[in-house]
Amino acid sequence: MTLPADYSQYPHRREGYDHDLYVWSNMHERAPVSWPKGSVAVWLTVSLEWFPIQPGGPFKAPGHMVTPYPDYRHYTSRDYGNRVGAWRFLDAFEKAGVKASFATNAAIAERYPELVEAVQAGGHEIIAHSTDMNGTIDATLGEDAERALIGDAMTRLKKASGARPAGWLSIARQQSFHTLDILRDEGLTYCCDWVNDELPYRFKTERFGGLINLPLNHELSDRQIITVQQQSADSWAQSMRDAFDWLAAEAAREGGGRMLPIHLTPYIMGLPYRIGALECLLADLAGRDEAWFATGSDIVRIWEAQQ
Amino acid sequence: MREGEADPGLYDYLPYRGRKRFKWPGGKSVAVWVAPNLEYYEIDPPPHPKRKPWPHPAPSVVGYSHRDHSNRVSHWRMAEVMTRHGFPGSVSLSVALCQHHPGVVADANARGWEFFSHGIYNTRYSYDMSEAQERAIIEDSIRTVEDATGQRIRGWLAPALTHTPRTLDLIAEYGLDYTCDLYHDDQVQEVKVANGQLASIPYSLEVNDHYGFFVYNMSGREYAETLVRQFERLADEGAREDGPGGTVMCIPLHAYLIGQPHRIGPFEEALDHIAKDGRAWIAKAGEIVDAWRAGA
Numbered sequence: 317m318t319l320p321a322d323y324s325q326y327p328h329r330r331e332g333y334d335h336d337l338y339v340w341s342n343m344h345e346r347a348p349v350s351w352p353k354g355s356v357a358v359w360l361t362v363s364l365e366w367f368p369i370q371p372g373g374p375f376k377a378p379g380h381m382v383t384p385y386p387d388y389r390h391y392t393s394r395d396y397g398n399r400v401g402a403w404r405f406l407d408a409f410e411k412a413g414v415k416a417s418f419a420t421n422a423a424i425a426e427r428y429p430e431l432v433e434a435v436q437a438g439g440h441e442i443i444a445h446s447t448d449m450n451g452t453i454d455a456t457l458g459e460d461a462e463r464a465l466i467g468d469a470m471t472r473l474k475k476a477s478g479a480r481p482a483g484w485l486s487i488a489r490q491q492s493f494h495t496l497d498i499l500r501d502e503g504l505t506y507c508c509d510w511v512n513d514e515l516p517y518r519f520k521t522e523r524f525g526g527l528i529n530l531p532l533n534h535e536l537s538d539r540q541i542i543t544v545q546q547q548s549a550d551s552w553a554q555s556m557r558d559a560f561d562w563l564a565a566e567a568a569r570e571g572g573g574r575m576l577p578i579h580l581t582p583y584i585m586g587l588p589y590r591i592g593a594l595e596c597l598l599a600d601l602a603g604r605d606e607a608w609f610a611t612g613s614d615i616v617r618i619w620e621a622q623q
Numbered sequence: 624m625r626e627g628e629a630d631p632g633l634y635d636y637l638p639y640r641g642r643k644r645f646k647w648p649g650g651k652s653v654a655v656w657v658a659p660n661l662e663y664y665e666i667d668p669p670p671h672p673k674r675k676p677w678p679h680p681a682p683s684v685v686g687y688s689h690r691d692h693s694n695r696v697s698h699w700r701m702a703e704v705m706t707r708h709g710f711p712g713s714v715s716l717s718v719a720l721c722q723h724h725p726g727v728v729a730d731a732n733a734r735g736w737e738f739f740s741h742g743i744y745n746t747r748y749s750y751d752m753s754e755a756q757e758r759a760i761i762e763d764s765i766r767t768v769e770d771a772t773g774q775r776i777r778g779w780l781a782p783a784l785t786h787t788p789r790t791l792d793l794i795a796e797y798g799l800d801y802t803c804d805l806y807h808d809d810q811v812q813e814v815k816v817a818n819g820q821l822a823s824i825p826y827s828l829e830v831n832d833h834y835g836f837f838v839y840n841m842s843g844r845e846y847a848e849t850l851v852r853q854f855e856r857l858a859d860e861g862a863r864e865d866g867p868g869g870t871v872m873c874i875p876l877h878a879y880l881i882g883q884p885h886r887i888g889p890f891e892e893a894l895d896h897i898a899k900d901g902r903a904w905i906a907k908a909g910e911i912v913d914a915w916r917a918g919a
Contacts, residue, residue, distance in 0.1 A: 323669055324756045326743065329722050335666045335682070340724060343696045375679065455680035489685050509684050512691035514884070534685055535883050545840040555842055559885035566700070566884075576884070 348572030355567035360416035373452035401586020412598035414609035419445035425476035441611035443483040508532035537579035549593035644868035651904035652861030668746035697882025712736035713908035721771035740764035742782020811915040827873040843886030
């Protein structure tokens with residue numbers, strides 16, 4: 317068997333990327349950004365997820381049902397996060413005196429209004445996070461269906477929460493080549509999906525009208541470190557401290573602000589035997605002069621004003 | 624290789640016990656080389672019948688953008704740490720990076736690093752290539768790296784570790800001196816090729832950062848400890864009077880993994896440990912192969 321001749325052709329081999337979504341830039345050569353206080357913006361993002369017991373969508377979201385129907389085990393242990401874990405997070409954030417972003421399925425706002433009210437009353441930000449955990453996006457969905465899905469998520473989230481989010485997080489950060497156009501048309505300010513940078517940047521303005529990427533590092537998430545890599549909560553917290561220390565030192569050396577995104581999942585880090593590791597970490601970081609705890613919108617606003 | 628046979632016939636069996644001893648320059652017991660993979664992965668590569676490039680249909684956002692982190696942020700973070708502790712890189716290069724992000728390649732070249740080819744893109748797989756197609760990627764590699772850096776490549780790490788039965792013979796025919804694709808030893812070894820000669824330099828795949836973080840699921844600190852243990856053992860064995868002589872430790876890296884903010888600090892401590900130990904000959908791949916040929 318041989319490969320077709322065009323397997324050895326490279327039509328996009330040129331300076332810059334092999335796509336037209338954003339331009340190349342290296343972080344250390346950009347004009348430095350400065351935060352209102354400190355040098356490391358600590359951005360806590362909590363995912364509020366409701367998993368229908370019957371999986372659907374173009375692909376199965378991480379954390380979705382595993383066993384044949386009815387999968388009580390995973391349905392209920394995911395929902396534990398919404399009933400218990402997320403409330404532990406809210407208490408922990410209040411105790412540390414910090415604000416966070418909550419990436420929220422529209423179905424969460426509709427089904428659990430007490431939770432979303434408490435998030436808002438705590439001064440936290442709501443980020444749009446699709447309809448529910450069947451609301452995954454990829455290229456097989458088709459542009460019309462994707463436009464309807466994102467529109468539905470935005471409309472329902474606004475109706476149930478009273479606020480129209482400025483930010484969007486796709487499930488598993490997965491998009492299609494239409495997603496950025498749709499997010500622009502929905503009037504969103506930023507999305508969190510592209511993990512290629514450690515500061516905000518704009519997608520190509522001529523195509524996407526100023527839409528910003530605020531990278532939510534997946535490597536630093538509790539899902540990646542605890543669920544995928546099977547590390548302990550203490551090991552996760554150690555990694556967050558190591559990251560903070562490195563970024564603070566790098567900011568001091570190079571003179572520009574840095575960002576530490578900490579992505580949390582209530583059914584993962586909100587368990588009784590893990591929550592203490594988060595509380596200790598928050599207390600440590602809140603006591604550091606270099607730390608500025610901020611929501612996604614705070615970071616985007618400050619960054620945008622300096623561009 | 625002997626195509627179609629159970630033993631591909633890549634090398635002769637040579638027991639670790641009873642080998643003729645030799646020492647690295649300066650009497651060092653272990654040669655340590657660092658191999659950063661400077662790569663470009665295409666967002667929507669052509670399909671290959673034997674391997675899927677991404678877990679999702681294009682754009683596979685996390686897969687693509689994670690790797691792009693190297694070329695925007697973490698290459699320089701990793702490279703600075705290496706430079707600070709006196710470790711040059713021997714670069715496993717997706718040669719199309721010379722076109723896409725010449726600034727990354729120029730930075731590595733300015734640091735005095737060596738380049739070898741890792742194919743055109745890490746999303747083009749060599750399985751099933753015709754001989755003409757495979758010659759084309761070797762010739763393209765030689766030409767592209769020479770144009771971008773002035774260096775003549777001396778080694779090969781197959782793109783995404785994908786091979787054909789003729790790869791090793793072909794790279795030897797084109798005058799390349801070493802392959803990083805064989806993992807049978809902790810010392811440089813001769814490879815059997817149709818014509819000319821080819822050395823296998825240990826690339827220590829088991830301590831590749833990708834293996835550390837995504838096969839063995841280590842934390843940054845566990846990976847750093849792994850590197851220190853690997854070094855200590857190879858330095859001990861390389862120094863033993865009844866041992867095999869000079870061993871080789873490679874540290875194969877990807878900036879988008881090792882250059883993440885939670886991993887780079889512990890990694891720097893591991894490099895500091897190795898640099899200060901005194902038993903390491905910190906060198907580039909070509910220098911290691913040359914010293915082995917001169918002393919073997």
